[in-house]
Amino acid sequence: MTHLAPLTHVLPLTTVRRERRLPVPGTVSVRAGQRVTAVDVLAEAEPGPRHYYLDLARGLGISEREAIRHLVHERGARVEAGQVIAGPVGISRRTVRAPANGRIVAISGCRVLFEVSGGKFELKAGFPALVTATDGTRSVTLEASAALIQAAWGNGRQDYGILRVIAATPGDRLQPEQLDINLRGAVVVAGICDQSAALHQATELTVRGLILGSMPSDLIAIALRVPYPVILTEGFGRLPINPPAYALLTSSAGREASVDARLPMPYEYLRPEVILPQPTAQNVELPEENIRLAPGIQVRVLRAPFQGAVGTIRDILVQAVAFPSGVLARSATVDLEGIGTATVPLANLEVLQ
Structure with a gap:
């Protein structure tokens, strides 16, 4: 029996293809084959009042x-x-x-x-890319070679800037005093934010984005009000950035980064994400949309007691396993980094590509 699981991409090089779409029909100002920058306006429209x-x-x-x-x-x-x-x-x-x-x-x-009045709505590219298609009135399809990190939650905003890493480890707590004038206009990578003062300090500095592993849910209201994008790679609580994402972010420090903190929609495949444009002449494949659970596949645990842990599947167990909660579930044995071998229900795993 095959098992499909949720899929999160953390890829150092892939082809990113994204459709940008106006909320209502308007005027598209770019054409297929044109190269655009992150701040270029692709289309404009005037939503109804x-x-x-x-x-x-x-x-x-x-x-x-x-x-x-x-x-x-x-x-x-x-x-x-x-x-x-x-x-x-x-x-x-x-x-x-x-x-x-x-x-x-x-x-x-x-x-x-x-x-x-609805005012004029401007649709921006968000990242440097090639325009591959447009319908002329509402949608534009962009494509670029880039590193891609998908996240769990975003506050609905989008921006672009130079990536700066201030977290010495994936689980470092963000302190307000770490946010100084040198980070003005940067996309900042921190670990865990558990105080509102840090979010307010980032607003004062006019940062272009904040990439975190996690934050407590009681900071959601503040995160939704700040003027810059906030992305959580793991979700709510006190979870460090997963090791593959942290390694990719630290190795990309000093590069330009697009932070698209779109709010997660259950009916859409797209998620909050960080796009790191990579100059390359080689043809790179699009990321896979479905990967079956199997031995050797890298996964991340979604629930306690090993929530956030990353590891590799050793074996998919044939028979259901009885857990202390009394639940019987199809499971896998997983070699978790820094923890060891554990038996985890398949429903609690996601593929980390």
């Missing part, structure tokens, strides 16, 4: 009849972000403010329909 329904009575904490008297703009008025729409009211001087630049399109009782 967003609408906000503002309840003045609830926002001001007064009755509906009173609320309408405190409205300071008429229908059709243009209002800037943060400008008062209604109020102030009471001792606490409560107000209702515009959530963004826009206009009041309708007023019904004490409720206001506020329209925010």
Whole structure:
């Protein structure tokens, strides 16, 4: 019986092919065969406006009849972000403010329909590449030879800069004082971030990205607000960067790196990733999308007690194994680096290519 497992790529050289896509149809400004840089704009579009329904009575904490008297703009008025729409009211001087630049399109009782223009959306390449295809209105396909490191989580942002490694070991704790002026504008590789001060310090330095092994889940809200991409190679908790990824990152220090911290989507194959462009004239194959579990395959453990450990499969066991939890599961014996041989359920393994 064959067993397919989740697959994470950590490749020193491969062909990276990515489709960049506008949220709505627009204008593509590049053509097939053209070379682009990381900051080049591939296409532009104007998404439709967003609408906000503002309840003045609830926002001001007064009755509906009173609320309408405190409205300071008429229908059709243009209002800037943060400008008062209604109020102030009471001792606490409560107000209702515009959530963004826009206009009041309708007023019904004490409720206001506020329209925010979508503005111009620019689709950037993200990494140096060759344009291999485009549909002319919405999508552009890019291809490049590069090192590739796929991660477990990202905060949804994207940027590009010089890679700097400040973690002496894969599990080093990131301290705010490590982030000094020399790292301004860099993509920083650290180990484990377990304090919000480090994330705020990175914001002050205007870093271009932060690559971590892991961080506690209570820092998610802060990571989603910072203006730079944050990538976790392992996930949440206190897990070091896996050895293959750490070795590739440290050997690539000083090179340009693209950090695409897209939020993981269960219906998409693409994941948060680091792309390290490599100048090469040779033809490199695309990475494999499916690898079966078999003896000799490198894997990473996804669950406790060996979560994050990397090793090589020694054997796929024929019969199900009974674990202390009472679960019977198909399993493999795995030679884990720094731990030894362990029996791990197949469901707890992912292939690390």
